[in-house]
Amino acid sequence: MVVEQVKGVKVAGQDISVSSTSGSKPVSKDSIINLDHGDPTMFESFWRTMGGQGTVVIPGWQTMSYFSDVTNVCWFLEPDFALQIRRLHNLVGNAVADDRHIIVGTGSTQLFQAALYALSPSDATEPMSVVSAVPYYSSYSAVTDYLRSGLFKWAGDASAFTGDSYIEIICSPNNPDGYIKHPVLNSKKGKMVHDLAYYWPQYTAITGPADNDIMLFTVSKSTGHAGTRLGWALVKDREVAKRMTKFIELNTIGVSKDSQVRAAQILKVVSDGYELPVTDPAARLFDYGRRILGYRWERLREVAKTTGMFSLPEYESDHCNFIGQQTSANPAFAWLKCERDGIEDCENYLKSYKILTRSGKHFGVEAKYVRVSMLDRDETFDLFIERLSSLK
């Protein structure tokens, strides 16, 4: 019966499976709880509180041209958006953004592909190997391989890789397990891409400004605006920045100006919340995020302890320069390991109780693990905790 209701458009080996419950709230105690995706709807309530401040107004005649700023390497980047990106990084202290090229993308997924394109020689006889240490974000492999490119190919776990020419993806804090990650390979010929989507104060301690060659960020996880499909890369090298821009030219001839105009306003409100003198503490996005996520993690750890059915990663606390105190991590995903004897496939087990999660096998590890989104709306998370507590 459950199976009938859980109709997904699952495609083997690919990342996203959309089901009839994706993005919606559970309508009853008995509803399917969909925590498969990292849909950041938790942040909706913050933006409702902010009222008109987050609103954007775009007249019909604005931003009609393909071009935003032809003096910039990334000619389709709206200057106001670039300004607010640099302002926010300077405020938070999570990345060096001054004197770096900013490349805007249709989400960080497009920027990930732009980085692979930029770092792979166009005249190579063999495709470049793309690797990441397990457990790695399930999307990396699918997105690298879906077009069977001659430029790059997925080569799996970085720790098991033996060559000296590669692109290593470092996701830190890591999706799915929330740990701070460092490169595991160390060849002079190797290239690196740092996916820093979750390096924001609501999720982890900001221990210093990251200063890597290519760093990826996205509004999805920083402010919760997944639907705007907007990310940015901070890039040191001008030639790499030009190649990434070229990829986005060829892929989509630039990036929605409407999303950029909106995101500029959204980032401005976030920075204003900390920088303007008369600000209400409720107007502070990262404080809001930490409070909600901290409470959710507490409740989840409590259920883990009382039921003994599953375990969770432990994170060491660290000094966060942004909040000025010691803090522990509250990752955007919970990385659950089923501890009950006889349960080898945790995703299927939870599915039988109408809880949709993503199996460890998509992340390069055992099916005893599942990834669970911590970013859904309150109603969904509450029901998740209630249902988990009731499992026998």
Place this chain on the structure above:
Amino acid sequence: MVVEQVKGVKVAGQDISVSSTSGSKPVSKDSIINLDHGDPTMFESFWRTMGGQGTVVIPGWQTMSYFSDVTNVCWFLEPDFALQIRRLHNLVGNAVADDRHIIVGTGSTQLFQAALYALSPSDATEPMSVVSAVPYYSSYSAVTDYLRSGLFKWAGDASAFTGDSYIEIICSPNNPDGYIKHPVLNSKKGKMVHDLAYYWPQYTAITGPADNDIMLFTVSKSTGHAGTRLGWALVKDREVAKRMTKFIELNTIGVSKDSQVRAAQILKVVSDGYELPVTDPAARLFDYGRRILGYRWERLREVAKTTGMFSLPEYESDHCNFIGQQTSANPAFAWLKCERDGIEDCENYLKSYKILTRSGKHFGVEAKYVRVSMLDRDETFDLFIERLSSLK
């Protein structure tokens, strides 16, 4: 001296070359006139006239989720946008949109790639051949080949193609030459993609609703909003629609909701201009477009005649069902052929007079031809006509 000023980021064989003058107005009589791109800034003045009607307001908490409508094959398509697309096609009569799947894309460029992905078998040993009759849109080859995909590859002029397994792109009215085009190949195993970006009443007579398997449209050319990066495909077959959706999932996890919300409003205003009873004739986009373009084409033909330096295509007039009368075509691009003896490279010749155009060689034909955008702002077009008239 001219060369110094005309610094482009030209990449051989690729479509877009951004120069310091892209998207901007000429500042003096002596300025560079950039008509290389099809930047549709001509429509800005229409949308200014429409004032607040074209304005969109998006509150901070709206459309934050990845998901728009999970009951739809294209789960990231905003229902309001879909509604306005169908309404506009029904009004104009240029395509069958009811009972067709609508796939939204980040411009029709992304949808073009989605169509190639959908129509190419994922298990084939050889990549599928992609062809189009010369002169073909310069972007098709670059966009097909930039990732060196194992699924599809550019195979050039459809008329010269000999196999029976292929994807033929039919652009009608054609970019660059403005003619109505039909498939040139006819194999049962062949697939077709119809690029109908210019099949709108400002450019050509609407002789009936197109009803092809895959039809591509874009707001860039229909309403002039290139910066929103939004296109749509009308697709007959459900499985093809699902594969196209999957491509966009993997490529960008959906399409900007902000752009969709804005475009829904823009399309609504266009339809309202014809369907609401009290409408000002100045509020009719297609009439505005036809009037401006008709006048521009008259002036360009006049210069061709008086100078004898170049020729232009002639178009037969046809009955337009939408305007209810006989009309001639006013294409978005002029396809100039240099007729002066000794000039083999028309792009270079015009560049020496600071007029930037796109050479015929990018479209698979001789360098005697160039493509010139007819969609720029009045100031730019006026200066273009003035400078052309003065050439010796």
